[in-house]
Amino acid sequence: MKHIGIFFVSITLIFAFSIFLTSCGVDNENPMVSEESYMLAPSSIRDNESILQWIDVILSVVKDESISPPEASRAFAYAGVAFYEGIAANHFEMRSLEGQLNGLNRLPKINRRETYDDIAIASTAEKVVMLNLFANATQNTKDQIISLWQNQMDMRRTKGVSPSVMALSTAFAERLGNALNAWANTDGYSIYKDCIYTPPSGTGLWEPTPPDYANALLPCWDKLRTFILDSADEFDPPPPPSYSEDPKSQMYKEVI
Numbered sequence: 001m002k003h004i005g006i007f008f009v010s011i012t013l014i015f016a017f018s019i020f021l022t023s024c025g026v027d028n029e030n031p032m033v034s035e036e037s038y039m040l041a042p043s044s045i046r047d048n049e050s051i052l053q054w055i056d057v058i059l060s061v062v063k064d065e066s067i068s069p070p071e072a073s074r075a076f077a078y079a080g081v082a083f084y085e086g087i088a089a090n091h092f093e094m095r096s097l098e099g100q101l102n103g104l105n106r107l108p109k110i111n112r113r114e115t116y117d118d119i120a121i122a123s124t125a126e127k128v129v130m131l132n133l134f135a136n137a138t139q140n141t142k143d144q145i146i147s148l149w150q151n152q153m154d155m156r157r158t159k160g161v162s163p164s165v166m167a168l169s170t171a172f173a174e175r176l177g178n179a180l181n182a183w184a185n186t187d188g189y190s191i192y193k194d195c196i197y198t199p200p201s202g203t204g205l206w207e208p209t210p211p212d213y214a215n216a217l218l219p220c221w222d223k224l225r226t227f228i229l230d231s232a233d234e235f236d237p238p239p240p241p242s243y244s245e246d247p248k249s250q251m252y253k254e255v256i
Contacts, residue, residue, distance in 0.1 A: 051083050053152070061137065061144065065134070071218070086121040086124070086126065089109070092112075117156055119152065128176075128180075129181060132184065188224045192223050
């Protein structure tokens with residue numbers, strides 16, 4: 001189980017980094033940010049410190065709240081989308097994930113006649129989404145989220161972002177975060193996380209194991225809405241070798 005947890009977190013870390021960091025690079029085949037616009041973009045789009053701080057907080061929350069690997073992967077995925085959309089909202093050369101991820105159809109847009117701060121937008125949207133993802137967490141977890149957000153807002157003010165720009169940016173970010181929460185809340189998690197499941201019984205079938213003899217972990221997870229695939233069935237692996245205790249069987253060889 002430990003290795004499975006590391007796998008899930010590793011995959012979602014890669015997803016979050018790839019959403020934010022590679023979107024700020026140059027892809028000659030299908031550019032999300034042109035070379036010219038990247039060179040002219042403010043330093044905030046090239047500074048990964050803010051997203052790294054959020055990732056550290058999520059890792060801490062996952063550990064402190066004993067969140068299961070699949071649920072941790074979901075949190076990292078939505079958090080990655082939130083920060084990316086916060087940056088992309090103020091950089092029109094970046095492609096929004098709206099219309100690309102399943103169910104993500106309508107997101108609020110900034111007023112192009114106004115001035116915004118992208119980090120203030122991204123951090124505030126992240127805070128809104130994180131508080132929704134961890135709505136049932138301890139107060140200490142919620143305090144961590146709010147504290148990081150406040151620190152990042154203070155840093156932006158220290159960098160010279162005006163009160164009017166901060167106010168406009170955070171107000172927009174609240175709307176963006178709420179729209180992302182509305183999308184996240186319809187992925188089926190609330191329905192299937194505690195689904196009733198009675199495992200089949202018999203020789204060679206799964207059964208609770210020591211020391212906890214816990215129930216199956218999230219057995220209906222495959223029913224949640226995917227981000228890009230039509231369904232989890234698109235990558236349905238072949239069945240394992242038939243159960244056998246014969247030393248010459250394929251299953252016996254793989255186990256040993």
